[in-house]
Amino acid sequence: MDAATTPVTLQNRSDSTPDLVYRTRLPVRIWHWINAISIFALLMSGATIFNAHPRLYWGKYGANYDDPWLIIGKRGQEGFLQLGSLEIPTTGLLGYTPWSSKAIPPLLTIPNYYSLAEGRQWHFFFAWILIIALITFVIYSIFSRHLKNDLALSSEERRTTRLWQDIKDHARFRFPTGAAARNYNALQKIAYLSVIFLLIPLVILTGLTMSPNLNAAFPVLLDIFGGRQSARSIHFLCAAALCSFILIHLLMVVLAGPINEMRSILTGWYRLPQRGKDLL
Template identity: 60%
Template sequence: MSDPDRSVPEGSDLIYRQRRPVRLWHWLNAFSVIVMLMSGLMIFNAHPMLYWGQYGANQDLPWLVIGANEGAGFLKIGGVTIPTTGVLGISGDNELAFPALVTIPSSYDLAAARRWHFASAWLLVVPGLLFWIWGLASRHVQRDLAPTGQELRPRHIWQDVKNHARLRFPRGEAARRYNILQKLSYVGVIFGLLPTMVLTGLTMSPGMNAAWPWMLDLFGGRQSARSVHFICASLLVAFIIVHLMMVVLAGPVNELRLMITGWYRLPREKAR
């Protein structure tokens, strides 16, 4: 099969940049991650505290609590308490860590939330493994995502950070490729955050503990696994927010066309 990019006339600023497997995985992954995050928040509402160690509420003190006290919501991290009334801890007349607006289901239902969570987990894990296999076999990972030695130099990374802070996005030929911040964030999510979330999720399962007890040792106990799971989910939310901001700032029409059709219009170099 010929490369679609070759069908574009020489000198054109419209290129075929994103192949179909990447686009399909992107949208399927977006759906499954959003459902898992929202159902996970409902599961968290059942016990809105996090611990380090094995035993949780029986023997350990929580390092994070989201709750309410006399009608006032609060977030407590270690010894620091932050008022959160109207955001966290209070949902209408109900004392819930996260409000109905961001949970699946919207009304308190732990059993339903678990069903949503586990069902969407299959949509995350199976396509994710297939994407890994395809990405390595097609050299998409090695060619498009793996940073080069030049890109990993601190000076290069810092320059890219400054360019993004000034909203100076790549143009012309430079826009054909991912920049170093994109590469680091995508590799971190695909090969770091998502696998860690899956492994910590499995570690919280008593059935998996019986089959693979080494996972409890790996994460330092079931409660530690729950804490790591929550932290990874929070980092994933931060990634999604920044990702959506960059899409809007870089040009939503062009970015959406890229992830729907694969075609991308290179931003023209500014005239000097």
């Protein structure tokens, strides 16, 4: 990447002094936070909606008398998660806790009491924000070259041996230092690209496929996902994938230096980590 397209200001310092670089531009930072808030609100209000019928099916239909592939339920004071024929005890976490007998406990839902109607109001409000923010962000990313310069993988990064090395480095918590840390690393780019161009679009499309009015207007949606209940299942799998992304994303923030990372996503300024020094 050439300096002309990277807004790096404090260049050409010696390697011994930590460089502060301007890494994250304002529109990207604003989108990140709007997106973070909407995704949390959507996951938590989605949990309320899921609690109304905590069973997932494949196909065109699915209700109480049909075969679900996933159930979160309770038997007396014991919670369980049933996946096909596998049953996992989840007492205290899912299905049953001393404070709740809902599939997903109120600590993790919006609102923090059971109200399907209110959960839906929150869900659809933030769904609009997510969609508008995503479209705006993608348009911005294309025209500002954020996509090309910061997110797209270079031909070097796309090599299998290089990717394998990145995976091994990540597994050993060895992160790029110095000038190499100026840009997102390959795995980071893959994670961000998957969320922006795969996971969020998929969660939006499967969400729309659950709308009976949109099914009438765009029946192709049902063909793509194999029926409404399949779309609902994929919607929840996407939500689970987003949860894992968030967990790993936050873990990486902590491991890579939470203060530096938070400054970078709040102010844009990022201190390039140095080799051999403690991460902070």
